[in-house]
Amino acid sequence: xxxxVVPKRIYFFIFxxxxxxxxxxxxxxxxxxxxxxxIVALVIACCKATLVVLFFMHLRWSPRLMRVVLLxxxxxxxxxxxxxxxxxxxxxxTPIPEGWESSLLRPPTASGNLLYRR
Amino acid sequence: xxxxxxxxxxxxxxxxxxxxxEAASLGMWIFLATEVMFFGGLFAGYTIYRNLYLPxxxxxxxxxxxxxxxxxxxxxxxxxxxxxxxxxxxxxxxRHALVAFLILTIALGxxxxxxxxxxxxxxxxxxxxxxxxxxxxxxxxxxxxxxxxCFYFLMTGVxxxxxxxxxxxxxxxxVQAWKGHFGPERYNAVETAxxxxxxxxxxxxxxxxxxxxxxxxx
Numbered sequence: 001x002x003x004x005v006v007p008k009r010i011y012f013f014i015f016x017x018x019x020x021x022x023x024x025x026x027x028x029x030x031x032x033x034x035x036x037x038x039i040v041a042l043v044i045a046c047c048k049a050t051l052v053v054l055f056f057m058h059l060r061w062s063p064r065l066m067r068v069v070l071l072x073x074x075x076x077x078x079x080x081x082x083x084x085x086x087x088x089x090x091x092x093x094t095p096i097p098e099g100w101e102s103s104l105l106r107p108p109t110a111s112g113n114l115l116y117r118r
Numbered sequence: 119x120x121x122x123x124x125x126x127x128x129x130x131x132x133x134x135x136x137x138x139x140e141a142a143s144l145g146m147w148i149f150l151a152t153e154v155m156f157f158g159g160l161f162a163g164y165t166i167y168r169n170l171y172l173p174x175x176x177x178x179x180x181x182x183x184x185x186x187x188x189x190x191x192x193x194x195x196x197x198x199x200x201x202x203x204x205x206x207x208x209x210x211x212x213r214h215a216l217v218a219f220l221i222l223t224i225a226l227g228x229x230x231x232x233x234x235x236x237x238x239x240x241x242x243x244x245x246x247x248x249x250x251x252x253x254x255x256x257x258x259x260x261x262x263x264x265x266x267x268c269f270y271f272l273m274t275g276v277x278x279x280x281x282x283x284x285x286x287x288x289x290x291x292x293v294q295a296w297k298g299h300f301g302p303e304r305y306n307a308v309e310t311a312x313x314x315x316x317x318x319x320x321x322x323x324x325x326x327x328x329x330x331x332x333x334x335x336x
Contacts, residue, residue, distance in 0.1 A: 003139055003309065005209050006202075015199040019192060022326075026188045029331035037334070041327035049320045056202045056316045058309075063140055066147050073151035077158040084162050089169065 004061035014055045021048050127304040135303055142306035146313045157321055160276070164269050164328065174262020178270070179333025181247060181263075186237050187330040190230055191322065197226035198319045205312045208305035213298055216308070220292045223315070227285045231278055239274075242267070270329055277325060280318045287311050 025044040033040060054060045059067060132138040168175045204219035239248075246254030249268045291311055294300065300308055 003209055003305075005206060008203070008206070011199060011202050011206070015195065018195045018198075022188060022191050022195065025327055025331060026184060029184065029327075029335045032334075032336040038332045041332050042324075045324050045327050048323045052198060052316050052320050052323070056198050056319075057313055058143075062143065065140070065144055069144065069147040069151055073154040076151075077154050080155065080158050081162045081165060085165060085169075088166050 004058065006055070006058070006061070010055060014051050017051060018048055021051075127301075139306055139309070142310050143313065146310040150313065150317045153317060157273075157276075160269070160273050161324070161328070164273065167265060167269065171259070171262035171265060174259035175266045176333040177259050178263040178266030179330060180335070181242075181245075182270070182330050183238065183241075184330050184335065186233060187326050190233050191326050193226055193230045193233065194319045194322050197223050197230070198316050200226060201312045201315045205305070205308050208295070208300045208308040209302060211301045213295065213300070216295045216300060217292065220288055220295055224285055224288050224292065227281055227288070227315075231281055231285075234274065234278055239271070242271075273325055273329070277318065277321050280321070284311070284315050284318055287314070 021044050025041055028040050028044070029037065031037075053070065059070065128135055128138060132141065200219045200222040204216055204223060207213075207215035207219055242248055243252055246252055247263075247267050248271065249264045253264050253267070255263060288311060291308055294307070
């Protein structure tokens with residue numbers, strides 16, 4: 001029989017952990033952690049995704065080839081998100097040369113975010 | 119095992135069942151890698167625009183119902199468990215358990231879509247938060263809130279479309295399982311459908327906090 005038959009209790013344990021993490025992330029949303037709210041929510045989401053991938057999707061027992069495919073997908077996702085965000089969020093680091101200002105751009109606000117005029 | 123059943127389960131281009139099993143899983147993993155990029159574009163766009171129009175995105179997030187979002191997350195996690203148990207039943211050749219777990223998974227998937235449709239989308243539409251169809255909200259950050267709801271409807275909509283496709287695939291598997299197509303040597307279709315189903319679950323695991331939770335609810 002090809003493939004690894006996973007004991008039932010492992011599935012139920014992962015299921016319980018996923019429900020507990022869902023309750024935790026929902027609860028944490030009501031605690032004021034400032035900017036850390038986003039980080040905590042994303043870290044918990046990554047933990048849940050890891051549990052699903054390793055146990056429900058059997059990656060823990062899969063050949064290395066499957067892990068390479070997943071890691072390459074994550075690498076490309078990281079390139080997509082990091083290069084796009086670094087472009088957007090580093091635009092106000094250097095002054096815009098004289099005569100190059102966009103009519104749409106206002107100076108960066110105190111919060112550091114670029115805000116476009118409607 | 120070289121009995122007649124194993125021989126018929128093995129396609130001639132493969133050395134053995136193990137290799138055939140790996141090839142099927144690898145194909146699905148590569149498809150899922152393309153799906154990561156598909157949803158990744160939406161997530162990248164959401165990240166950029168959320169940072170550009172943060173107050174509007176936080177206000178928009180407040181209009182969503184966290185309880186229903188969390189309930190739907192739980193429904194999807196339950197469906198992932200029943201799917202994993204369905205694959206296990208197929209591996210062990212338990213036909214009745216496989217049929218039962220597939221029915222449960224389909225029912226939970228439909229429950230997710232129904233909750234989304236009736237309790238959330240319909241509500242958002244009636245409240246005037248549906249960009250392009252019925253967006254009547256006026257007030258502070260109205261345009262950024264409209265942008266948030268564009269992302270909300272697109273991301274949850276595309277996710278729900280994946281659920282509908284998954285339910286369709288599971289219905290086909292259910293008929294085949296009922297007819298006794300699957301067994302310890304022949305369950306690759308169930309396994310790969312399971313990989314797809316769990317992936318759709320993972321997408322929701324990220325959508326839930328990004329859309330519902332990080333809008334400063336305290």
